[in-house]
Amino acid sequence: MLQKAFKRYIDSFRGFSKEIWILALITFINRTGTMVLPFLSKYMKEDLHFDYDHIGTVMVFFGLGSMFGSWIGGKLSDKMGFYKIMIFSLLTSGMLLIFVQFVTSFIGMCFAMFGIMLIADMFRPAMYVSLGAYAKPENRTRAFSLVRLAVNLGFAAGPALGGLIIMGIGYKGLFWVDGASCIISILIFATLVKEKKLSTHENHEDTEKAVVKSVFQDGPFWIFLFGSYLTALIFLQLFSTLPLYHSEWYHITEFQTGLLMSLNGLLIFFLEMPMVTFLERKQVNRLKLILWGTFLLSLSFFVLLFDNWAGILIVSIIFMTFGEMFNFPFTNSFAMSRAPKGHEGRYMALFTMSFSLAHITSAKLGLGIVSRHGYTTNWLVMGILGLLSCASILYLKRIVAQSK
Known part of the structure; x- marks a missing residue:
C-alpha cells in the first residue's frame, strides 16, 4: 500500500x-x-x-x-x-x-x-x-x-x-x-x-477561453480578478496577523509558530502534486475547485473564533493549506486559459497584480482591525471576505456556463 x-x-x-x-x-x-x-x-x-x-x-x-x-x-x-x-x-x-x-x-x-x-x-x-x-x-x-x-x-x-x-x-x-x-x-x-514561441497546441478541454479584443473588455475575467484579490488578501494574513496572534493570544514561541508554518509547507510538498494530478485526470471543473478552495480558506478564519483551545491553530492551518492547494494552482491555470492568443502576458500581469494589491492592503487592513477591534473581529471580517469571494466565483461559474 x-x-x-x-x-x-x-x-x-x-x-x-x-x-x-x-x-x-x-x-x-x-x-x-x-x-x-x-x-x-x-x-x-x-x-x-x-x-x-x-x-x-x-x-x-x-x-x-x-x-x-x-x-x-x-x-x-x-x-x-x-x-x-x-x-x-x-x-x-x-x-x-x-x-x-x-x-x-x-x-x-x-x-x-x-x-x-x-x-x-x-x-x-x-x-x-x-x-x-x-x-x-x-x-x-x-x-x-x-x-x-x-x-x-x-x-x-x-x-x-x-x-x-x-x-x-x-x-x-x-x-x-x-x-x-x-x-x-x-x-x-x-x-x-532556448527561446520558444507560445505553444500552438489546441486544448480541446479548454472551453473557457475568452474571445475578446482586449483584457479590459473581458467582464468575467474581472469578476475572477476580484475573487482572486479577496482570496489573496485573507490568505496573506498568514504572514501578518496570525504570527502575532500566536504570540499574544496563546503565548506560543517563534519556534512553535515556525512548526505550524512548516506543517503548511510539508502538506503542500507531499499532497499538492498528486492531488492536482488526480483532479486533472478526473477533469473536475476548475471553477468548482477554486470555489471549494476559497470556502476552506474562509473556514480557516471562522474556526479561530473558538479561541479557548490552542489546538484550533492546527485545525485552522490544515483548512488553510487545503484551501490553498485547491485554489492557487487552478486560479493560475484558469487565468492562463482565459487569455486569447497574443494576450497571455496582459492577462497574467493583471492576475499577478491582484496579488500585489493584496500584499499592499492585507497587512494594513488586518493590523488596523486588530489594533482597533481585536483579533476576534479580524477573523470574522476575513471569513466574511472569503465568503464574498465565494459568491463572486459562484456568479462567475454561472456566467461561464451560460457562455458555453
Missing part, C-alpha cells in the same frame, strides 16, 4: 519537459535567495533606524513597484516575448539588489524599493507565460503546481539561511546573496533553455 502511494506520488512528477524542470530549479534558487524580504523591516529598523511609519511607507512603495512591474512585464511579454523579459528582469534586479545596501536614506529606500520591485516583478507574468510555451496543455496546471512547490521550498529554506547569514556577516550579506542568486538563476536559464 505504501509502495503504491509512493509510486503515485512519483508519477505525479512525470511528463514534464526539460524546460519546465529548469524553470522550477531557477524559481527555487531565486526564491531561496529572496531572504532579504522577511528581514527587510528588521533591517530598516535596526540598521537604518527608520521609525514604523517610515517602514510602512517604504513597504507601500515596495507593493506599488510590484504592481506596476507586473503590468509592464505582462505587456512587454506580449510585445517582445517572455524570454527576453525574464532574462532582463532577473539580471537587472540582481545587480540592483547588490547596490541597494548602499542606500541609507528614507527617500532613497522608497525609490530603491519601488525601482527594484518594478523590474523584479516583470519576471512573474513572463514566467507564467513561459509555462504556457514549455508545458503541454494537459500538463499546464501541474506545471503551475511544480513551480509553486519550488516557490514554497525556496521560501522554507530562505529565511533559515538568511538568519545564518545575518549572524555570520550581518544584513549586508543578504543583499549580496540575494542579488547573486538572481544572476546565477537566470544565467542557468539562459544557458540551458
Whole structure:
C-alpha cells in the first residue's frame, strides 16, 4: 500500500519537459535567495533606524513597484516575448539588489524599493507565460503546481539561511546573496533553455477561453480578478496577523509558530502534486475547485473564533493549506486559459497584480482591525471576505456556463 502511494506520488512528477524542470530549479534558487524580504523591516529598523511609519511607507512603495512591474512585464511579454523579459528582469534586479545596501536614506529606500520591485516583478507574468510555451496543455496546471512547490521550498529554506547569514556577516550579506542568486538563476536559464514561441497546441478541454479584443473588455475575467484579490488578501494574513496572534493570544514561541508554518509547507510538498494530478485526470471543473478552495480558506478564519483551545491553530492551518492547494494552482491555470492568443502576458500581469494589491492592503487592513477591534473581529471580517469571494466565483461559474 505504501509502495503504491509512493509510486503515485512519483508519477505525479512525470511528463514534464526539460524546460519546465529548469524553470522550477531557477524559481527555487531565486526564491531561496529572496531572504532579504522577511528581514527587510528588521533591517530598516535596526540598521537604518527608520521609525514604523517610515517602514510602512517604504513597504507601500515596495507593493506599488510590484504592481506596476507586473503590468509592464505582462505587456512587454506580449510585445517582445517572455524570454527576453525574464532574462532582463532577473539580471537587472540582481545587480540592483547588490547596490541597494548602499542606500541609507528614507527617500532613497522608497525609490530603491519601488525601482527594484518594478523590474523584479516583470519576471512573474513572463514566467507564467513561459509555462504556457514549455508545458503541454494537459500538463499546464501541474506545471503551475511544480513551480509553486519550488516557490514554497525556496521560501522554507530562505529565511533559515538568511538568519545564518545575518549572524555570520550581518544584513549586508543578504543583499549580496540575494542579488547573486538572481544572476546565477537566470544565467542557468539562459544557458540551458532556448527561446520558444507560445505553444500552438489546441486544448480541446479548454472551453473557457475568452474571445475578446482586449483584457479590459473581458467582464468575467474581472469578476475572477476580484475573487482572486479577496482570496489573496485573507490568505496573506498568514504572514501578518496570525504570527502575532500566536504570540499574544496563546503565548506560543517563534519556534512553535515556525512548526505550524512548516506543517503548511510539508502538506503542500507531499499532497499538492498528486492531488492536482488526480483532479486533472478526473477533469473536475476548475471553477468548482477554486470555489471549494476559497470556502476552506474562509473556514480557516471562522474556526479561530473558538479561541479557548490552542489546538484550533492546527485545525485552522490544515483548512488553510487545503484551501490553498485547491485554489492557487487552478486560479493560475484558469487565468492562463482565459487569455486569447497574443494576450497571455496582459492577462497574467493583471492576475499577478491582484496579488500585489493584496500584499499592499492585507497587512494594513488586518493590523488596523486588530489594533482597533481585536483579533476576534479580524477573523470574522476575513471569513466574511472569503465568503464574498465565494459568491463572486459562484456568479462567475454561472456566467461561464451560460457562455458555453
